[in-house]
Amino acid sequence: EWSERMSFSDIPELNQLALSFNKMAASLQNVEKERRELISDLTHELRTPLTIVRGYLEEIADGHIEPSPLIYQQLAKETKRLERLVNDLQELSKVESGYLPIHQKPVNLYPLLTSLVQRFSDQLLEEGPTLQLDSKPDSPLVLADLDRTEQILVNLLGNAIRYTETGTILVKTGNDLNFFWVAVMDTGIGISPEDLPHVFERFWRADRSRSRNSGGTGIGLAITRRLVELQGGRIAVSSRLGEGSTFQFCLPLAK
Ligand code: ADP
Numbered sequence: 001e002w003s004e005r006m007s008f009s010d011i012p013e014l015n016q017l018a019l020s021f022n023k024m025a026a027s028l029q030n031v032e033k034e035r036r037e038l039i040s041d042l043t044h045e046l047r048t049p050l051t052i053v054r055g056y057l058e059e060i061a062d063g064h065i066e067p068s069p070l071i072y073q074q075l076a077k078e079t080k081r082l083e084r085l086v087n088d089l090q091e092l093s094k095v096e097s098g099y100l101p102i103h104q105k106p107v108n109l110y111p112l113l114t115s116l117v118q119r120f121s122d123q124l125l126e127e128g129p130t131l132q133l134d135s136k137p138d139s140p141l142v143l144a145d146l147d148r149t150e151q152i153l154v155n156l157l158g159n160a161i162r163y164t165e166t167g168t169i170l171v172k173t174g175n176d177l178n179f180f181w182v183a184v185m186d187t188g189i190g191i192s193p194e195d196l197p198h199v200f201e202r203f204w205r206a207d208r209s210r211s212r213n214s215g216g217t218g219i220g221l222a223i224t225r226r227l228v229e230l231q232g233g234r235i236a237v238s239s240r241l242g243e244g245s246t247f248q249f250c251l252p253l254a255k
Pocket of ligand 1: 159163186188189190191199204206207218219220221
């Protein structure tokens with residue numbers, strides 16, 4: 001007689017199972033939503049440069065404009081953008097799929113930091129910002145993949161330079177008991193409090209039109225964060241609009 005009144009929810013195991021299935025379904029829906037958003041973002045990103053290139057080519061073909069060095073420069077610029085986008089996407093797909101091999105070993109990051117600061121300083125213009133390193137040659141050993149760490153620093157330094165007109169970009173290091181940290185501090189345009197939580201999202205750019213002119217794809221920081229996390233580290237940002245930004249990441253110390 002009691003069995004007729006019995007429902008699934010009276011059996012704790014089944015109840016538990018139903019809950020897990022619901023959770024699984026919800027997370028699959030999320031994956032599907034993310035996938036759709038990714039494709040829609042991608043389409044948008046690819047369409048803009050393609051439209052510009054096609055527009056110029058058609059105008060030239062129809063005899064409406066004369067091909068000039070300026071036009072070829074525009075075409076080259078948009079083509080480069082497409083190339084960067086494809087390269088960044090390939091990199092992003094590698095870090096997100098987990099197929100990127102990471103080879104961590106105990107290293108001193110100081111030589112990498114000095115050579116990068118030197119390399120970027122050589123590219124800086126007279127009227128632009130200056131680059132400084134505040135770190136010690138006998139830094140503690142870090143458990144890091146040097147190539148991936150170089151990629152992280154190249155992205156952060158590239159951004160700092162791209163978004164800073166004058167002042168100083170300072171690369172500073174330090175450590176606590178478990179982690180070694182590197183901070184890239186700039187005196188650039190800064191990021192508003194509303195924008196700050198989004199900077200590590202893929203395809204996100206503050207003020208899309210302005211960033212597009214600076215050649216950004218909005219993928220760099222998404223890759224950067226994954227590269228830090230794949231090495232067991234963390235990355236954070238703090239910023240004040242109009243004053244500058246600090247991107248700081250840490251990697252585990254080699255014990
Ligand atoms: P992008 O290729 O557009 O630079 P990122 O993922 O590297 O893509 O950065 C995302 C956005 O975050 C940038 O478009 C820019 O709006 C903002 N941003 C990143 N770094 C800085 C910085 N140092 N100063 C100000 N804004 C920054």
